[in-house]
Amino acid sequence: MKLTTLLEKIDYKAFEGNTGNEADISNVEIKSVVNNSKKIEEGCFFMCIKGANFDGHSVAAQAAEQKAAAILVQDDVTLPEDCKMPVIRVEDTRYAMAFVSAAWFGNPAQSLKTIGITGTKGKTTTTYLIKSMLENAGHKVGLIGTIEVVIGDKHIPAKNTTPESYDLQEYMRQMVDEGCDSLVMEVSSQALMQHRSQGFVYDLGIFTNIEPDHIGPDEHKDFDDYMHCKGLLFKQCKVGIANADDEHMEQVLEGHTCKLETFGFSDKADIKAVNLAYIRKPGQLGVFFDTEGLIELHAEVRTPGKFSVYNALCAIAVARHFGCTDEEIAEALKNAKVKGRIEMVKVSDDFTLMIDYAHNAMALKSLLSTLKDYRPNRLVCLFGCGGNRSKLRRYEMGEVSGKLADLTIITSDNPRFEEPLDIIHDIEIGMKKTDGKYVEIPDRKEAIAYAIDNAQKGDIIILAGKGHEDYQEIKGVKYPMDERDLIADIMKERM
Template sequence: MKLSKLLENLEYKITKGNSFEEISADSIEIRDVVNDNRKISEGSLFICIKGANFDGHSCAKEAAEKRAAAIVVSQDVGLPENSEIAVVRVEDTRYAMAFISAAYFDHPARKLKTIGITGTKGKTTTTYLIRNMLENAGHKVGLIGTIEVIIGDEHIHAENTTPESYNLQEYMHRMVEAGCDSVVMEVSSQGLMLHRTQGFTFDIGIFTNIEPDHIGPNEHKDFDDYMHCKGLLFKQCKVGICNGDDIHTDDILEGHTCEVETYGFGEGNDIRAINLAYIHKPGQLGVFFDTDGLIKVHAEVETPGKFSVLNALCAIAVARHFGCSEAEIAPALKGAKVKGRIEMVKVSDDFTLMIDYAHNAMALKSLLTTLRDYHPNRLICLFGCGGNRSKLRRFEMGEVSGKYADFTIITSDNPRFEEPEDIMNDIETGMKKTDGKYIKITDRKEAIAYAIDHGEQGDIIVLAGKGHEDYQEIKGVKYHMDERELIQEILEERK
């Protein structure tokens, strides 16, 4: 492929080596595009990316020595004397990589209906709801998100919520080849900040909600920066579908270039949920509701609370743009299941047990207050916190569980390079700010067994923090640990 084709949507300058001699992109043939110096080969285009721990610009000399055809840089680099490698100078190499990758894979997003979802909570669940709904209506839908990438029958473990632009374009290219007509993906604030979703325009962009999160070193400097990055999606989509009840929606939409629709419970929303009724049976929690406004549907979701209704409303709003009927929407909503997101696990006819990914105070409070609406006999919360992370999160989660759960089981999560007991003691510090009752059990399987053995009629038990994860990270090693398997082992042992 000609270098000029890869650079067609970018502003750039090309010189030969370190000289000031300008050359034409039309004269350079590219065999491959890479951003990992270990993958540089003769005739390749190497994009120098500056990461948190490594700067690809330091590999410019290596690229020249390996006879790469060209490198893309945003700063001066060291090259061998008299090197003739083409040096493409751009303002931002990450931004350039998104457009180069899109061109390299022949612009797959133009052959798909693209749906991007951003927000603090609800992204993962909503992507699966939308996929379920559209597939139920006869579409073939790819998915990219926190848990996995789905391409046809292939499920690929996800490393990042939103992959690097090269990988994202490659996934979409493979989706086109697999016969997909659409893709739904989670779009993280990091992904937007690092230009991973540049190079194409989303057909639909979605905003679920926002609360302070991902603020700190190598993430966002403050909440305003976090909101700004979330808002970038609405300058990269044709239609924006937003939670009209979130107090920050106007801030997120500042400077938007898309048409806007809203959903929620409030009167002013384009699609509203009305006539809510809660479902509570042993092992099952859910909600019935109707919609009013742009589309009228009677729906049931088999997960609890108002946030489940908001996720479903969002999916319904998307389905409307695909011309889906109520007969296609309703069963897809009811049947949608997401691993580790309020995932019900049947263990008893007396009480309800669920697994959820809530791993910070905000998510845990939202979950526990939602479950309170179902008037359990007791609300039991089992959780731990990750090691080598903020102690503040531990104090806050301990305080939240102490305040909103009737009983807390403090256990180990991913201790990483810390001692589990030290982390649990920090959680206990937060617990002691409340009158909440608790017990500490370090081994997670033993903790889960304690919860099951002491479950009472009408209890709701939440195993929080691990969700979809199937490992426990200890001293730099990830050991297999899936809570679903632990539960089955416990039940077998009890027989």
């Protein structure tokens, strides 16, 4: 491919090596596009990206020596004196990489209806709801998110919620080649900040909700920055669909360039939920509700609480743009399941057992508060905390569970390079600020067995923190451990 074709949609200046002279790049052919120094090869276009631990600009000379056809830079680089390799200078190589990657893979987004979902909570569940709904209506849908990338029958474990722009474009190319007509994906604030999802315009952009999160030295400097980055999606989509009930909605959407629709319980919402009723059956929790406004239907969702309604409303709003019928939408909502997100595991008609990824105080508080609305005999919360992470999270989660759960079972999560008992004792500090009852069982299988063996009629038991994860990380090694398998093993042992 011609270098000029790759650069069509970005502003740049082309120089000849270190000379400062303008380079003629009209006939430069590119054999590959790379951003990994280990993949530099003759004829490639090497994009110098500044990462947290490595700056691609530092290997510009290596690229020249290995006969790269050209390099992409935003900073000055050191090259051999006689180097004539074209140096493409841009303001931001990450931003440029998104457009170069899109061009390299033939702009696959143009062949897909693209849906991007951003927000603090609900992104993962909503992507699967939308995928289920659209497939119910005959669409072939690719998915990119926290758990995995789904392309046809292929499931690829995810490294990041939103992949690097080059990988994203490659995935989209594969989806088009596989016959997908749509893509639904999670778009993280980090990805928006780093331009990972640039290079195309989303057909639909979704805002679920926002609360302070991902604020720190390597993430966002403050809540305002976090909201600003979330809002970037609404300058990169044709239609925005937002949660009308979120108090920060207007701030997040400030400066948007898209058409707007809203959902929620508020009278001002374009799609409004009414007649909410909770469902409680043996081993199952859920909600009924009706919608008014842009679409009117009756819905049943087999996960509990008000936040399940928000996720469903969001999916309904999207399905409307695809012409899905009321029957297709209702059927998809009733049957959609997401691994590790309020995932019911049936073991008894006497009590309810579920798995959820809630791994910080905010998520745990939201989940436990919702479950209390179902008036369980007891609310039992089993969780641990990850090692080599903030101790504050441990104190906070201990305090939340102590206040809201009738019994807390403190166990191990991913201890990493810490001792499990040290982490458990940190959680206990938070627990002791409350009057909550608790037990400590470091082995997670034993802890789950204790929860099942001591369950009472009408209990709701939540296994929190691991969710979709199928491993436990100890001393740098990831050992297989899936809570569904642990439960199955425990039940076999009880037979």
